[in-house]
Amino acid sequence: MRSASKTWIKAAGAVTASAALVMPLTASPAGAATTAATQLNGGWAPFDRCPVDAPAMLAADGDTDVPLCVTSTSPNGSIKLGNTEATTGSTNLQFGVLQHPAEGTYTVVPPPEGSIISGKTTIPGGLLGLMCPSKVPVVSAVCDQITNGTLNKVTATVESAGAPTDFSLVAGISSGPIVTLPIKIRLDNPLLGSKCYIGSNSNPVVLHPGNLSMPSLAVSRFNGDGTANDEGSLIQFGLSGAGQGDNQFSVPKANGCGLGGILSWAIDLKVGLPAAAGTSNLVLNDAKTSTIGLTAPGLSVPNAGKELAESWKSAVQ
Numbered sequence: 001m002r003s004a005s006k007t008w009i010k011a012a013g014a015v016t017a018s019a020a021l022v023m024p025l026t027a028s029p030a031g032a033a034t035t036a037a038t039q040l041n042g043g044w045a046p047f048d049r050c051p052v053d054a055p056a057m058l059a060a061d062g063d064t065d066v067p068l069c070v071t072s073t074s075p076n077g078s079i080k081l082g083n084t085e086a087t088t089g090s091t092n093l094q095f096g097v098l099q100h101p102a103e104g105t106y107t108v109v110p111p112p113e114g115s116i117i118s119g120k121t122t123i124p125g126g127l128l129g130l131m132c133p134s135k136v137p138v139v140s141a142v143c144d145q146i147t148n149g150t151l152n153k154v155t156a157t158v159e160s161a162g163a164p165t166d167f168s169l170v171a172g173i174s175s176g177p178i179v180t181l182p183i184k185i186r187l188d189n190p191l192l193g194s195k196c197y198i199g200s201n202s203n204p205v206v207l208h209p210g211n212l213s214m215p216s217l218a219v220s221r222f223n224g225d226g227t228a229n230d231e232g233s234l235i236q237f238g239l240s241g242a243g244q245g246d247n248q249f250s251v252p253k254a255n256g257c258g259l260g261g262i263l264s265w266a267i268d269l270k271v272g273l274p275a276a277a278g279t280s281n282l283v284l285n286d287a288k289t290s291t292i293g294l295t296a297p298g299l300s301v302p303n304a305g306k307e308l309a310e311s312w313k314s315a316v317q
Helices: 002-017 042-047 126-131 137-143 264-271 304-314
Strands: 066-074 076-081 084-088 091-100 105-109 116-118 155-160 181-188 205-207 216-222 234-246 281-294
Touching: 042 066, 042 216, 042 281, 042 304, 066 304, 116 155, 126 137, 126 264, 281 304
Parallel strands: none
Antiparallel strands: 066 091, 066 281, 076 084, 076 281, 091 105, 091 116, 155 181, 181 205, 216 234, 234 281
């Protein structure tokens, strides 16, 4: 039991570093028992979507499985997909983590609707820049309809295309890929329809973000309800000042754009899709990341997961 507690305290800073894997576009809100609308007290405040009620989290005993909550934010950044570049808005990534001390491994437990939310990204040049001009009759006919800003504006929305995997503790405190993150990107515009995507569940954009710089570490303690207490039952490791990025991911073709997908190929042609690994790039600035868990999970065996969930709920405002 004590070995699990010591391993958690020793490793939590590295887990925090590993969590700054936020996305540059808008994503569907995530959560089941935890939702984006939840407001939490004190030290729990950043963890409003941690899936504490997920069966795997509740089943964590504090010995073989140690439950943690992770959150990471970035105020801005940049993204390049093929030939298209855009700045990013504020971003947030949250998920649960099960630490397996005996194995030295970690399992990510995402909220059921995905781990990522962020501010909207508007594609520069809109539909005219994304698909036009073109002398091809079908595309030209569509482009001729773009007579105002509403029809031209295109926003990009990131959605989960599967659960994150391959969480790496060592990479979190050094270099190399930290996690495997499959996503798909929805392009929103009246002429493209509601099912226009770059990537899909079966053929996603797969990111492997890593550190671009090393963060500074701060440690704090809290009571179960999030109130600050130097001897509290919860411990939080916060990292700030770190950049995260990936320049080795590939980008598949667009699909479902326009009636019957007739405009997908035009987007591919203009954007340069599919884009091979090394031709796209993601940079996220000033990531701030926090990890929270029981200070001594070994003392909570076999109910560590349940105690963490009860603490989270006691902090709900």
